[in-house]
Amino acid sequence: xxxxxxxxxxxxxxxxxxxxxxxxxxxxxxxxxxxxxxxxxxxxxxxxxxxxxxxxxxxxxxxxxxxxxxxxxxxxxxxxxxxxxxxxxxxxxxxxxxxxxxxxxxxxxxxxxxxxxxxxxxxxxxxxxxxxxxxxxxxxxxxxxxxxxxxxxxxxxxxxxxxxxxxxxxxxxxxxxxxxxxxxxxxxxxxxxxxxxxxxxxxxxxxxxxxxxxxxxxxxxxxxxxxxxxxxxxxxxxxxxxxxxxxxxxxxxxxxxxxxxxxxxxxxxxxxxxxxxxxxxxxxxxxxxxxxxxxxxxxxxxxxxxxxxxxxxxxxxxxxxxxxxxxxxxxxxxxxxxxxxxxxxxxxxxxxxxxxxxxxxxxxxxxxxxxxxxxxxxxxxxxxxxxxxxxxxxxxxxxxxxxxxxxxxxxxxx
Amino acid sequence: xxxxxxxxxxxxxxxxxxxxxxxxxxxxxxxxxxxxxxxxxxxxxxxxxxxxxxxxxxxxxxxxxxxxxxxxxxxxxxxxxxxxxxxxxxxxxxxxxxxxxxxxxxxxxxxxxxxxxxxxxxxxxxxxxxxxxxxxxxxxxxxxxxxxxxxxxxxxxxxxxxxxxxxxxxxxxxxxxxxxxxxxxxxxxxxxxxxxxxxxxxxxxxxxxxxxxxxxxxxxxxxxxxxxxxxxxxxxxxxxxxxxxxxxxxxxxxxxxxxxxxxxxxxxxxxxxxxxxxxxxxxxxxxxxxxxxxxxxxxxxxxxxxxxxxxxxxxxxxxxxxxxxxxxxxxxxxxxxxxxxxxxxxxxxxxxxxxxxxxxxxxxxxxxxxxxxxxxxxxxxxxxxxxxxxxxxxxxxxxxxxxxxxxxxxxxxx
DNA sequence: CAGTGTTTTTTCGAGGCTCGAAAAAATGGG
DNA sequence: CCCATTTTTTCGAGCCTCGAAAAAACACTG
Numbered sequence: 001x002x003x004x005x006x007x008x009x010x011x012x013x014x015x016x017x018x019x020x021x022x023x024x025x026x027x028x029x030x031x032x033x034x035x036x037x038x039x040x041x042x043x044x045x046x047x048x049x050x051x052x053x054x055x056x057x058x059x060x061x062x063x064x065x066x067x068x069x070x071x072x073x074x075x076x077x078x079x080x081x082x083x084x085x086x087x088x089x090x091x092x093x094x095x096x097x098x099x100x101x102x103x104x105x106x107x108x109x110x111x112x113x114x115x116x117x118x119x120x121x122x123x124x125x126x127x128x129x130x131x132x133x134x135x136x137x138x139x140x141x142x143x144x145x146x147x148x149x150x151x152x153x154x155x156x157x158x159x160x161x162x163x164x165x166x167x168x169x170x171x172x173x174x175x176x177x178x179x180x181x182x183x184x185x186x187x188x189x190x191x192x193x194x195x196x197x198x199x200x201x202x203x204x205x206x207x208x209x210x211x212x213x214x215x216x217x218x219x220x221x222x223x224x225x226x227x228x229x230x231x232x233x234x235x236x237x238x239x240x241x242x243x244x245x246x247x248x249x250x251x252x253x254x255x256x257x258x259x260x261x262x263x264x265x266x267x268x269x270x271x272x273x274x275x276x277x278x279x280x281x282x283x284x285x286x287x288x289x290x291x292x293x294x295x296x297x298x299x300x301x302x303x304x305x306x307x308x309x310x311x312x313x314x315x316x317x318x319x320x321x322x323x324x325x326x327x328x329x330x331x332x333x334x335x336x337x338x339x340x341x342x343x344x345x346x347x348x349x350x351x352x353x354x355x356x357x358x359x360x361x362x363x364x365x366x367x368x369x370x371x372x373x374x375x376x377x378x379x380x381x382x383x384x385x386x387x388x389x390x391x392x393x394x395x396x397x398x399x400x401x402x403x404x405x406x407x408x409x410x411x412x413x414x
Numbered sequence: 415x416x417x418x419x420x421x422x423x424x425x426x427x428x429x430x431x432x433x434x435x436x437x438x439x440x441x442x443x444x445x446x447x448x449x450x451x452x453x454x455x456x457x458x459x460x461x462x463x464x465x466x467x468x469x470x471x472x473x474x475x476x477x478x479x480x481x482x483x484x485x486x487x488x489x490x491x492x493x494x495x496x497x498x499x500x501x502x503x504x505x506x507x508x509x510x511x512x513x514x515x516x517x518x519x520x521x522x523x524x525x526x527x528x529x530x531x532x533x534x535x536x537x538x539x540x541x542x543x544x545x546x547x548x549x550x551x552x553x554x555x556x557x558x559x560x561x562x563x564x565x566x567x568x569x570x571x572x573x574x575x576x577x578x579x580x581x582x583x584x585x586x587x588x589x590x591x592x593x594x595x596x597x598x599x600x601x602x603x604x605x606x607x608x609x610x611x612x613x614x615x616x617x618x619x620x621x622x623x624x625x626x627x628x629x630x631x632x633x634x635x636x637x638x639x640x641x642x643x644x645x646x647x648x649x650x651x652x653x654x655x656x657x658x659x660x661x662x663x664x665x666x667x668x669x670x671x672x673x674x675x676x677x678x679x680x681x682x683x684x685x686x687x688x689x690x691x692x693x694x695x696x697x698x699x700x701x702x703x704x705x706x707x708x709x710x711x712x713x714x715x716x717x718x719x720x721x722x723x724x725x726x727x728x729x730x731x732x733x734x735x736x737x738x739x740x741x742x743x744x745x746x747x748x749x750x751x752x753x754x755x756x757x758x759x760x761x762x763x764x765x766x767x768x769x770x771x772x773x774x775x776x777x778x779x780x781x782x783x784x785x786x787x788x789x790x791x792x793x794x795x796x797x798x799x800x801x802x803x804x805x806x807x808x809x810x811x812x813x814x815x816x817x818x819x820x821x822x823x824x825x826x827x828x
Numbered sequence: 829c830a831g832t833g834t835t836t837t838t839t840c841g842a843g844g845c846t847c848g849a850a851a852a853a854a855t856g857g858g
Numbered sequence: 859c860c861c862a863t864t865t866t867t868t869c870g871a872g873c874c875t876c877g878a879a880a881a882a883a884c885a886c887t888g
Contacts, residue, residue: 004428004453005419007846010874014418031836039418040876045838071835072883228744243744247775249736251666261773322663326740330642330657359675361661421875424845445865454847459867485864486854 009401011047014039016399018047019056019079023394024208027060027076048077056083056398079104084397086389087136087188089129089152090381092195093117093170093222093289097378098132100147101386103393111136122173129178130185137186148397150190151389152178153198153381155225157244160236162191169223169258191392195219197234198384199377200227203337205387206380210372214334216327218245218320219377220342220349222289223258224266230331246270248326250319255283268319269349271295271342277312278302292341299345313345317352324353324369325360333368344375423815425461428453430813432461433470433493437808438622441474441490462491470497470812493518498811500803501550501602503543503566504795506609507531507584507636507703511792512546514561515800517807525550532703536587543592544599551600562811564604565803566592567612567795569639571658574650576605583637583672605806609633611648612798613791614641617751619801620794624786628748630741632659632734633791634756634763636703637672638680644745660684662740664733669697682733683763685709685756691726692716706755713759727759731766738767738783739774747782758789 014037021033028036034044051057060078083103090097094117099110115128129152137147156168163179182190200217213232219225224246228235235243246266247259254263258272267273272287278298290298302309324336338346350371357363374380428451435447442450448458465471474492497517504511508531513524529542543566551561570582577593596604614631627646633639638660642649649657660680661673668677672686681687686701692712704712716723738750752760764785771777788794 004431004451004457005424005846006453007424007873010419010421010424010845014875017418029836037418038420041837042839042877043418043875046875049838069835070833070885072837072881073885074836244775245744248740248743249774252664252732252736252770252773259775261775261777264775318666322666326662327744329661330659330741330744356666359666360663361658361673361675361678363675419875421844424874428846443865455866456848456868457846460846463867483864484856484862486852486866488865 012399012401014043015047015051016395018044018051019394019398020391022057022077022079023390027078029074029076031074033077051398052077054398055080081106084148084390084393085146086386086393087133087147087150088382088385088389089133089150090195090378090385091117091129091152091154091170092378092381093155095378096128096132097382098136099382099386100136101389103390105383105386105390107386109136109139111139117170118172120171122176125171125173126176126178126181130181133182133186147186147188148393149389150182150186150188151385151392152182152190152192153195153385154178154192155195155223158192158194162193165192189392189396191388193385193388194225194227194236195377195381196225196227197236198227198382198388199337199339199380200229200234200384201387202380202382202384204229205383210335211337214332215337216324216334217337217339219340220269220271220320220338221340221377222271224269224320228331235331245323245327248323250322256285256287258287265319265323269316269342274298274312274316274342277315278309280308295341296344299342299348302345302348310348313348314352316342317349317354318356320349321353321356322360325357325362328357328362328365328369329360333362333365335368335370335372337372337374339374339377339380341375343373346371346373426813426815428457429461429465430809432458432465433808433812434805436471436491436493437804441492443488443490445488447491465812466491468812469494495520498562498804498807499560500800500807501547501561501564502796502799502803503547503564503596504609504792504799505531505543505566505568505584506792506795507569509792510542510546511796512550513796513800514550515803517804519797519800519804521800523550523553525553531584532586534585536590539585539587540590540592540595544595547596547600561600561602562807563803564596564600564602565799565806566596566604566606567609567799568592568606569609569637572606572608576607579606603806603810605802607799607802608639608641608650609791609795610639610641611650612641612796612802613751613753613794614643614648614798615801616794616796616798618643619797624749625751628746629751630738630748631751631753633754634683634685634734634752635754635791636685638683638734642745649745659737659741662737664736670699670701672701679733679737683730683756688712688726688730688756691729692723694722709755710758713756713762716759716762724762727762728766730756731763731768732770734763735767735770736774739771739776742771742776742779742783743774747776747779749782749784749786751786751788753788753791753794755789757787760785760787 017037018033021028021036030044030048034041048057057077058080060076081102081104086101088099088101094114096115097112100108102108111132113132117125154165154168155170157166159166164175164177167174178192179190196217196219203211203217215229217227226243226245228243247264249263250265250268251263255267256262257264257267271290275290276285298309302313358366431451432447435442435450444458444462448455462471471491472494474490495516495518500515502513502515508528510529511526514522516522525546527546531539568579568582569584571580573580578589578591581588592606593604610631610633613633617625617631629643631641640657640659642657661678663677664679664682665677669681670676671678671681685704689704690699712723716727771780
């Protein structure tokens with residue numbers, strides 16, 4: 001069942017720890033790393049000199065530029081930007097975006113493309129991804145071997161091993177093994193991740209103070225998604241992907257959801273749901289995709305006068321509030337980030353949301369629930385995706401298990 | 415943040431692993447342990463001879479009595495029953511139960527007592543627990559030092575560190591620091607755990623085949639509780655206790671719940687809810703405690719004729735079904751164990767439950783959801799509690815961190 | 829500008845742990 | 859009674875981390 005710790009694992013894990021400490025902090029000194037990891041100075045010294053020699057880390061100026069301290073000045077450690085390069089692919093509704101990222105997380109090159117994901121056939125969709133990746137590789141004048149990992153983020157359900165998209169609202173096709181396809185095509189290890197999970201990862205890197213061990217990222221867009229971090233770890237469902245928060249049941253036998261079921265949270269709070277409630281089309285109306293601009297107009301109208309538009313946002317708030325309340329019955333309250341177009345309309349949503357949450361088990365500790373908003377999800381998803389890919393490089397290439405070490409490290413550490 | 419692995423941790427963890435392997439399997443040989451842990455024979459040999467010398471393990475007959483294999487016969491390892499003794503305290507509605515357990519998990523002595531938990535004052539409740547523990551200690555002719563740990567299971571919300579009961583339906587009092595009280599009184603380290611979590615722990619020990627890495631234990635009793643195991647670990651809320659499944663919202667502004675809120679699952683599926691629906695008292699009726707015998711009569715009536723009783727169970731099933739469906743939107747479907755009086759009436763609950771679950775996101779994979787029933791929760795809770803206490807002994811006393819080692823191990827390893 | 833104090837980093841030997849190989853132990857089969 | 863077979867122990871090698879001490883690098887002082 002659980003496996004014992006071998007002697008070689010020790011170094012591996014501690015290497016990974018040093019790398020992650022350097023990635024997290026800005027130019028930490030060896031002494032600072034020793035303090036945060038709890039390892040001795042000698043160990044940190046040994047590991048970091050190894051890593052510098054291998055070209056993973058580099059020495060840089062100390063963290064505090066104006067340090068007027070007495071003794072020997074600290075030498076800051078930083079990631080070597082050229083240690084590895086990764087690629088991110090973000091596939092969302094009618095939109096495909098690719099970026100080449102250096103080892104420090106800086107964007108080297110990028111390309112974005114509109115495409116009609118809903119109507120494309122399977123081969124065209126997969127082909128579009130492959131084509132854009134290939135174009136970036138060629139344009140950036142990069143050797144295929146120069147890319148260490150590819151991470152693909154997609155809206156919908158992915159499998160446990162981050163290898164395939166099982167189901168997605170952006171395409172009628174199911175079970176597309178993107179990771180295998182990309183690996184076969186380019187020979188580069190690839191992973192497939194849920195977009196909301198990547199949002200959560202990005203939030204943690206952006207603001208580690210606020211988004212620390214426990215928090216929730218909710219995507220308010222066409223659909224409702226969620227990325228959940230509990231006890232410092234991404235909480236993905238055991239088999240498939242991130243929690244399908246949007247498809248928790250708000251009202252049994254309630255409004256028609258895009259997924260074909262009834263009463264889902266999304267059927268009240270998704271863009272299409274807000275839209276059809278605002279236009280008084282009824283809860284049975286076929287879900288339509290509404291543009292971001294139209295949603296902004298809708299929000300403006302709702303702010304202006306008390307009509308069906310305002311009521312639509314109220315209903316959305318209510319659904320989200322009861323949903324979060326039920327969620328908080330299971331996992332204790334935590335900070336929430338609202339992301340996506342409708343997050344820009346959170347002022348319209350919040351009152352009903354808070355009222356609903358107060359009527360639930362989560363309401364007791366409503367103080368610890370605070371909301372933050374971020375209207376633009378795409379940059380967030382890409383950032384998270386990049387960090388995910390880089391973390392894989394950190395762990396798999398630069399602090400690999402015994403078997404992987406010789407082979408992979410050899411060709412990537414240049 | 416995350417802490418590096420020290421060199422001493424290695425032995426500690428591997429010791430813990432060997433102990434747990436012996437506890438899990440029936441008389442495993444050293445070779446078998448080497449296979450399951452992935453450690454080398456030499457390491458297992460060294461660790462187990464240490465443990466035998468310390469009196470934690472003992473050699474016994476091989477696992478397969480009729481082993482006619484060729485070579486040197488395997489020597490089975492087993493736990494030394496006298497290595498340590500623990501105590502379990504289970505506090506439930508109007509009932510207090512204490513047991514003394516040896517290191518293998520066998521019950522040495524026990525005592526049970528009725529008491530009126532709902533009306534007792536705070537001091538009386540705490541005093542009753544102390545008194546029954548003291549009596550067991552004296553009767554069993556045990557030195558206080560002979561008990562290594564006390565584990566107390568209670569219905570309700572406990573704090574993260576397993577030290578206090580924060581809130582419970584069995585008493586009006588809140589924030590009772592049972593662990594501190596017991597430690598102060600007897601000088602024995604104590605922990606406080608949620609009853610449903612202990613049910614889940616026990617199920618895992620009873621049937622590791624079925625209840626392995628992911629499963630759900632649902633308590634169908636006065637209230638509705640849940641113990642959730644995900645990825646092989648008990649999933650407790652981040653701050654407080656196990657998921658308050660019973661207080662997820664089934665119908666916004668719905669039936670009156672014992673917790674004062676409206677529309678909770680419990681307000682449809684708790685004993686009192688089934689009772690008041692069966693007696694057609696309306697969903698506003700004040701919750702009353704219904705005896706187990708009365709519930710059994712109710713179930714029998716419901717089986718006999720199609721009246722309000724049957725409808726009450728149908729409503730309970732519907733609430734549980736939508737609740738599980740919402741849960742399965744977050745954590746992928748897993749086997750469910752229904753425990754408690756109303757689990758004996760699961761035949762009445764199941765049809766509506768399945769129908770509801772089919773209308774939710776969880777319904778897609780309904781194949782992987784299977785139900786098992788266990789009408790009697792008390793033995794399960796006590797078993798889980800015992801295993802919890804013993805696991806603590808395994809990890810904290812017999813495979814302790816560096817600082818704890820000298821002091822504690824000295825007086826307990828006899 | 830040399831000496832002193834302070835802090836960071838490296839060096840070095842000690843102690844522990846796990847591992848693989850070989851030896852020892854324990855048994856059935858011929 | 860010896861051999862084949864399997865389990866368990868023994869032993870030396872190789873790593874890894876640690877603590878202490880040394881070395882390095884700078885600020886401050888007079």
